[in-house]
Amino acid sequence: MYLHQASLIEQLIQVNYKLDMRLSIMEAKFYNKQEDTPTTNEVSINTESNEPPAKRRRTSGATNLKDAWFTWYTQEPRMWSSTDAGTKYAHSTAKQVVAFLKLFLPDGFKPHEKSPRCRDEVLKLGETAEVELLAYLRGRDITARGAQNVLKSMRKLHKSGHLNDQVRRYQKLQAANCIEDPAPAHTMKH
Known part of the structure; x- marks a missing residue:
C-alpha cells in the first residue's frame, strides 16, 4: 500500500x-x-x-522507465484505449518503452487487476524490468536513463539485431503462459 x-x-x-x-x-x-x-x-x-x-x-x-510502466498499466482510463490527440505522443512513447521493458522481465508477469496490491505489484515489476534493462545498456556502454533516450538506444539495438535473444526468451515465456498482459494484442508487438 x-x-x-x-x-x-x-x-x-x-x-x-x-x-x-x-x-x-x-x-x-x-x-x-x-x-x-x-x-x-x-x-x-x-x-x-x-x-x-x-x-x-x-x-x-526525464521520465523514469518504471513510471512509464506504472502509468501504462494503472492509469485510468487505460492509455491504450485513449483516443485523445493531445496524448498521442505520450501514448506512443509509453507503448514502446513498455514493450522493451517486457523483454527484460526474468519470469514474465501476470498482474492480478482485482487484487488490492495490484498497483504495488505493477510498480515492483516495472522497477525490476528497469534495473535489468539499464544493466543491459550499461553492459553495452550506453548511459541513457530517461525514457526518450533509452527508447532511442533500444530502437538502434533492436534494428541491429542485438535484442534477438531477449525477444526469443520473451516469446518462450508467452508460449509457456508466463505472461498475461491486460493490454490489447496490438500493443504487444515487438
Missing part, C-alpha cells in the same frame, strides 16, 4: 512541476509581448558580446 501511495504522490509532484513550468512559460510570453522593443543601445550591447546563446532549458524532467 505504501508503494502505491508513494508512486501516486510522485506522479502528483511531477504533474504540479509540469504545470508550474507551463505557467512560467506562458507568463514569460505574456510579459515579453507587453514590454517595449529594445532600444538601439541595448541591441548593440547584445550584439557586441561574442558569447554563444544560452541553451534552452529543458521543459520537463
